[in-house]
Amino acid sequence: MMKISIAEANGNLGQEIPFAFRTTAEELGATGDDFSFVGEIAIQGSLVFTGVCYRVFGEIKAVKAFACDRCLKECQEEQALRFEEEFRKAGEDEPEALVVEGDFIEITDLVRDTILAAQSLSNLCRPDCKGLCPVCGADLNEGDCGCDRFVPDPRLAALQQLMNDKED
Ligand SMILES: [Zn+2]
Numbered sequence: 001m002m003k004i005s006i007a008e009a010n011g012n013l014g015q016e017i018p019f020a021f022r023t024t025a026e027e028l029g030a031t032g033d034d035f036s037f038v039g040e041i042a043i044q045g046s047l048v049f050t051g052v053c054y055r056v057f058g059e060i061k062a063v064k065a066f067a068c069d070r071c072l073k074e075c076q077e078e079q080a081l082r083f084e085e086e087f088r089k090a091g092e093d094e095p096e097a098l099v100v101e102g103d104f105i106e107i108t109d110l111v112r113d114t115i116l117a118a119q120s121l122s123n124l125c126r127p128d129c130k131g132l133c134p135v136c137g138a139d140l141n142e143g144d145c146g147c148d149r150f151v152p153d154p155r156l157a158a159l160q161q162l163m164n165d166k167e168d
C-alpha cells in the first residue's frame with residue numbers, strides 16, 4: 001500500500017509536497033504473461049493541494065525483463081514512466097477525479113495502471129531485430145549464417161520447373 005498523507009498539503013496551498021516509495025511488481029500486482037520487473041520499482045513524485053483538488057504527479061522507475069519475441073534473447077530495459085492524476089474529497093460531485101479516502105491518497109492502483117498501460121504488445125531487443133534463422137536457428141543479428149532462407153512461391157517453382165524441362 002502506498003499512502004500519501006494530505007495533512008501537510010492541506011496547510012500549504014499550492015506547494016509541492018514530495019513523496020517517494022519503493023515497491024516490487026509482485027506487491028503491486030504489475031505482472032504480465034511475457035515480461036516481469038527486476039528488483040525494486042521506485043516511485044517519486046509530489047502532491048499539491050490546489051484548493052479544489054489534490055494533484056499527484058511524478059515518475060516511476062522500473063527495469064523490465066523479457067525475452068525478445070524474435071530472437072528469444074533475455075533482455076532488460078530501464079523504464080521511466082510519468083504519471084499524473086487528480087484526487088478529490090468524496091462528496092464533491094466530480095466523476096472524473098479519484099476520491100481521497102480519509103486523510104490519505106492511495107496511489108497503488110495509479111502506479112500499477114501506469115506501468116501496465118505503458119507496456120508495448122511486442123517485446124523486442126531492438127526495433128530492427130532480425131530474429132533467428134528458420135533453417136539453422138542462428139541469431140541473424142550476429143551476422144548471416146549463409147543458409148538459403150528463400151521460400152519459393154509454389155506456382156513460380158512449378159513454372160521454373162516447366163522452363164527447366166523445356167531447356168532439357
Ligand atoms: Zn531480438
Ligand SMILES: [Zn+2]
Pocket residue numbers: 133134135136137138145146147
Ligand atoms: Zn541459418
